[in-house]
Amino acid sequence: MVRWEPGTPERLQRAALELFATRGFEETTAAEIAQSVGLTERTFFRHFADKREALFHGQELFVRAFVAGVEAASPTASPIEVVAAALASAAEFFPDERRSHSRVRQSVIGRNPALQEREVHKMASLAAALADAFRARGVADPAATLAAESGVTVFAVAFVQWLREGEERSLGEIATEVLGELRALTSAV
Amino acid sequence: MVRWEPGTPERLQRAALELFATRGFEETTAAEIAQSVGLTERTFFRHFADKREALFHGQELFVRAFVAGVEAASPTASPIEVVAAALASAAEFFPDERRSHSRVRQSVIGRNPALQEREVHKMASLAAALADAFRARGVADPAATLAAESGVTVFAVAFVQWLREGEERSLGEIATEVLGELRALTSAV
Structure with missing residues (x-):
């Protein structure tokens, strides 16, 4: 059975929200968001100009x-x-x-x-x-x-x-x- | 006859508006605004957090x-x-x-x-x-x-x-x- 996988921006957005909510917005970096879902900081910045934008996808x-x-x-x-x-x-x-x-x-x-x-x-x-x-x-x-x-x-x-x-x-x-x-x-x- | 002199923030604000209008906002620095009315950059930052704020005084x-x-x-x-x-x-x-x-x-x-x-x-x-x-x-x-x-x-x-x-x-x-x-x-x- 193939499970539907959300796209990369959606995964990053969800991870960003979770980290912002638990650790705080200021305390979370784009690299940490990316790493928490097994992606690189570079991938993050291919989708979003900054960590703030991840919440507005x-x-x-x-x-x-x-x-x-x-x-x-x-x-x-x-x-x-x-x-x-x-x-x-x-x-x-x-x-x-x-x-x-x-x-x-x-x-x-x-x-x-x-x-x-x-x-x-x-x-x-x-x-x-x-x-x-x-x-x-x-x-x-x-x-x-x-x-x-x-x-x-x-x-x-x-x-x-x-x-x-x-x-x-x-x-x-x-x-x-x-x-x-x-x-x-x-x-x- | 004593002429009324506007206060320092008002002078900086007026100078900022003039420079932003003639040279452009990006092209103007806080130091230039201050210098154009004979003040120092330090004085500028005593009144405003950044050059943007000068327009909102x-x-x-x-x-x-x-x-x-x-x-x-x-x-x-x-x-x-x-x-x-x-x-x-x-x-x-x-x-x-x-x-x-x-x-x-x-x-x-x-x-x-x-x-x-x-x-x-x-x-x-x-x-x-x-x-x-x-x-x-x-x-x-x-x-x-x-x-x-x-x-x-x-x-x-x-x-x-x-x-x-x-x-x-x-x-x-x-x-x-x-x-x-x-x-x-x-x-x-």
Whole structure:
């Protein structure tokens, strides 16, 4: 029986997360990550610019999932309906099986300013990609930017809630609720 | 007649902006910035951790202006009314006399990824400070975070518009309009 083996970047990413979580980010070197899965430092740097990047592997797929939701929405949908569609699509990228992995990742990021800065940058890239997708649908600025930023904000708030100890709702359910809260907030007089 | 002399950090900041704009950020050293106003590199590093920080001097005052608007709003104001008050307060920090300086600063930042990352980080800190100010008013999460993030988004969109060539409206006017667009967007069915 042949067991499916994840690719090299995935193995390095998993090893990086484990070492960062147990020993600490600063205390772990790229060479140690590589060695822990029987690879060389050189192989590590063929896949990642630095050890920080190992935690952000797969980011393009996440952005892709978000943007795909915008692209797949009905042409007659209002921008806020498109935001809802994008959130639903992004939420599918995080099924419940992934919750404990995401918790570990988030706690590693939360303990390190350089990783937090990288995470903030990732969300800014996501917002830029989403705004482009809205413009491609014919939504003019500033609405395109506002819709994109609102989608990212709702996602970020929902994601933190999804990771909370004891939370059992899916990310999609939580995102729908948070979007509702944003709408209630902005429409209040 | 005694002419008012700006303090050392302000002089270094102004010199840094001028050199970054004319020669480029990468091409300018901290020593050169200091020397251009008759100071030493050592003095530069007494005020700033690195040359990047010279462009972000005064950031606390900006965050302060924003948060002061939240704190000064009527206790009965709804969160979105408080966002409007915070935007008005933040806009006063950027009178029209400051527009050309801000244009130069923004174009320097726009040309350099490290500066962009720092700017994104600055806006994230602002959002965190604003969310705290909302919580201090008794606004629970996620509304506190959503209101804070919406305020920052509206500010950022309005600020880009304020800097545009030919734009003559004040930042406050533009921010009011953008907030209106956000409200229209999120309330559409």
